Amino acid sequence: MSGSLAALAPIERRPRHTGARLFVQALLARSYVRLVGSLREPTWMISDAVFPNLGMCGFVLLYRALGAPRSYEALALIGGVLTTYWINVLWGMGAQLYFEKMQGQLQLYFAAPCSRLAILSGMALGGLVITVLRSLVGVAIGVWVFHIQVAPFSPWVLVGVFVLTMVALYALGMTLSSLFLLYGREAWHTANALQEPVYFLSGLYFPVRTLGALGAVAAGILPLTLGTDALRQVVLGPAAHGLLPLGKECLALAGFGALFLVLASRSMAYLEALAKREGRLTQRWQ
Amino acid sequence: MALSGTAVPAVETRDLRRVFKGARGSPEVVALAGVDLRIERGEVFGLLGPNGAGKTTAIKILNTLLFPTGGVALVAGHDVVREAAEVRRRIALVSGGESSGYGILNVRECLWMFSQFYGVPRAEADVRVAHLLAALGLEPLAKTRINRLSTGQRQRMNFARGFVSDPEILFLDEPTLGMDVNAARELREFVLVWVRERPGRTVLLTTHYMAEADQMCDRIAIIDKGRTLACDTPAALRRSVEGGQHVELEVLGVPDGLAEVDGIPVTWGAPHPERGTHTMKLRLADGGRLPLVLRTLDAKGVAVRGVSTRETSLEDAFIAIVGRGLDESEAP
Numbered sequence: 001m002s003g004s005l006a007a008l009a010p011i012e013r014r015p016r017h018t019g020a021r022l023f024v025q026a027l028l029a030r031s032y033v034r035l036v037g038s039l040r041e042p043t044w045m046i047s048d049a050v051f052p053n054l055g056m057c058g059f060v061l062l063y064r065a066l067g068a069p070r071s072y073e074a075l076a077l078i079g080g081v082l083t084t085y086w087i088n089v090l091w092g093m094g095a096q097l098y099f100e101k102m103q104g105q106l107q108l109y110f111a112a113p114c115s116r117l118a119i120l121s122g123m124a125l126g127g128l129v130i131t132v133l134r135s136l137v138g139v140a141i142g143v144w145v146f147h148i149q150v151a152p153f154s155p156w157v158l159v160g161v162f163v164l165t166m167v168a169l170y171a172l173g174m175t176l177s178s179l180f181l182l183y184g185r186e187a188w189h190t191a192n193a194l195q196e197p198v199y200f201l202s203g204l205y206f207p208v209r210t211l212g213a214l215g216a217v218a219a220g221i222l223p224l225t226l227g228t229d230a231l232r233q234v235v236l237g238p239a240a241h242g243l244l245p246l247g248k249e250c251l252a253l254a255g256f257g258a259l260f261l262v263l264a265s266r267s268m269a270y271l272e273a274l275a276k277r278e279g280r281l282t283q284r285w286q
Numbered sequence: 287m288a289l290s291g292t293a294v295p296a297v298e299t300r301d302l303r304r305v306f307k308g309a310r311g312s313p314e315v316v317a318l319a320g321v322d323l324r325i326e327r328g329e330v331f332g333l334l335g336p337n338g339a340g341k342t343t344a345i346k347i348l349n350t351l352l353f354p355t356g357g358v359a360l361v362a363g364h365d366v367v368r369e370a371a372e373v374r375r376r377i378a379l380v381s382g383g384e385s386s387g388y389g390i391l392n393v394r395e396c397l398w399m400f401s402q403f404y405g406v407p408r409a410e411a412d413v414r415v416a417h418l419l420a421a422l423g424l425e426p427l428a429k430t431r432i433n434r435l436s437t438g439q440r441q442r443m444n445f446a447r448g449f450v451s452d453p454e455i456l457f458l459d460e461p462t463l464g465m466d467v468n469a470a471r472e473l474r475e476f477v478l479v480w481v482r483e484r485p486g487r488t489v490l491l492t493t494h495y496m497a498e499a500d501q502m503c504d505r506i507a508i509i510d511k512g513r514t515l516a517c518d519t520p521a522a523l524r525r526s527v528e529g530g531q532h533v534e535l536e537v538l539g540v541p542d543g544l545a546e547v548d549g550i551p552v553t554w555g556a557p558h559p560e561r562g563t564h565t566m567k568l569r570l571a572d573g574g575r576l577p578l579v580l581r582t583l584d585a586k587g588v589a590v591r592g593v594s595t596r597e598t599s600l601e602d603a604f605i606a607i608v609g610r611g612l613d614e615s616e617a618p
Binding site: 028114 | 346353375378390391395403405452
């Protein structure tokens with residue numbers, strides 16, 4: 001151990017330590033953890049990429065056995081793909097601040113100069129990129145194993161609707177992360193409680209319209225419901241049995257995205273202020 | 287308005303207070319009852335106090351992790367409540383026993399990640415991380431995942447994290463807790479070299495180890511029950527209490543009930559069963575009285591088998607000021 005940093009020039013506190021540049025640096029650094037983490041543990045890839053698609057496979061086989069229209073198979077495929085994102089939002093975003101707290105990391109984030117929203121955005125970006133890789137496994141299963149067919153569609157529209165859905169979904173995850181911590185119970189119970197009801201209300205394996213009024217309510221509160229329906233409309237056209245016209249669903253998704261980003265920022269600020277007032281919210285075992 | 291420049295103290299608190307609400311009807315807890323501190327740039331400043339004295343509360347307030355309920359706290363001239371972002375750009379906190387970083391990352395990646403949270407430009411961060419790994423003996427572990435490090439190695443990495451952003455003010459909260467003797471000594475030396483090489487850099491240290499505080503700190507504040515009881519250099523603190531020479535004698539053939547020698551009160555340590563001797567402890571205001579004491583004991587038929595002396599220690603001063611030792615709870 002040489003014990004000296006004499007060779008290093010002192011770091012000047014220039015404006016680069018704040019603002020947009022710091023936001024991007026923190027975002028990329030936090031997303032790096034997600035990317036590296038998933039790639040270094042291949043078992044996670046198997047459990048996260050293969051297992052969530054088993055439900056989709058079951059529904060495809062069921063529709064096939066019942067002689068349902070082929071479009072239902074594509075409908076289940078899209079639902080199955082979106083399942084991986086919802087799992088990531090719940091466990092990788094919603095429960096994450098709680099896990100950070102238990103690791104003693106949350107306090108270090110609160111003492112750092114970067115924006116807390118940058119940390120959350122980094123978790124979201126890293127999680128999203130990895131989940132895209134995982135969801136491609138579902139698409140591959142659908143195309144190559146089940147030979148699922150879809151109508152001709154514009155890839156640009158698909159990408160646009162996908163981006164809107166993901167922004168809304170991950171912004172919801174960012175909001176949930178603070179709310180789970182504020183709720184104070186062990187996060188995995190809350191995540192568990194939300195997992196299956198949202199699968200159902202989002203109509204992941206059946207047309208959302210069949211939920212009737214409940215589907216309309218779900219579309220009003222869950223971006224996953226709207227995103228699922230909108231993506232199906234892009235890929236399947238009228239065979240998707242869409243809930244609302246595609247344009248309106250896109251507008252609503254954009255609204256959800258903006259709303260949840262504001263809520264995420266506000267709830268994080270509230271969480272931090274509460275932690276400073278009470279002095280225990282960021283502490284392990286409290 | 288924030289103050290800037292080197293004339294501004296690194297840390298200043300005025301009548302700093304923090305009261306915690308009691309949980310479920312229990313009474314409120316006064317953690318800080320009006321602490322006044324002024325830590326100058328370039329100082330290694332120690333905060334000593336028994337358990338529950340308010341040290342960690344003070345550190346948390348200065349690191350913008352906790353609101354004070356009264357008074358003022360300024361770090362580098364910036365108010366910790368109203369200018370928290372300015373404060374955070376200038377500080378770093380290392381706590382003993384913390385578990386920073388993600389187990390899946392390796393040591394180099396973890397340090398790099400934290401450098402990015404502090405806005406260190408990428409190229410500069412790579413250089414700093416490489417230097418820190420070398421300076422703290424972590425180079426062989428650079429590519430080792432954090433979840434495969436021993437406790438001591440992880441502690442060392444946490445320590446490196448504190449320096450990766452080149453903070454103006456470094457807060458070390460029990461930094462060597464649980465470390466082996468050699469590692470703790472090396473880290474203490476590293477901090478002292480860093481302060482010496484980086485004019486104006488300041489360290490605020492809390493520790494349970496008196497020797498650590500004595501060796502490292504330019505000045506020490508002793509706090510208890512949320513109040514500053516004393517604040518001075520270690521030498522001045524030692525002088526401030528009743529001084530003299532502490533003498534321990536290993537003796538044989540002690541008459542029953544011996545409580546003083548030449549009017550000097552005596553206390554007794556544990557006996558040595560193998561040698562049949564006892565340890566007699568006394569404090570001499572004047573070291574020159576020791577031969578007289580030895581002659582008196584000889585006259586009483588007490589055989590002295592060994593003599594050891596020491597000056598007043600920081601621990602003696604601490605006990606005299608606080609009324610109890612660092613790890614002792616308050617008497618009921």
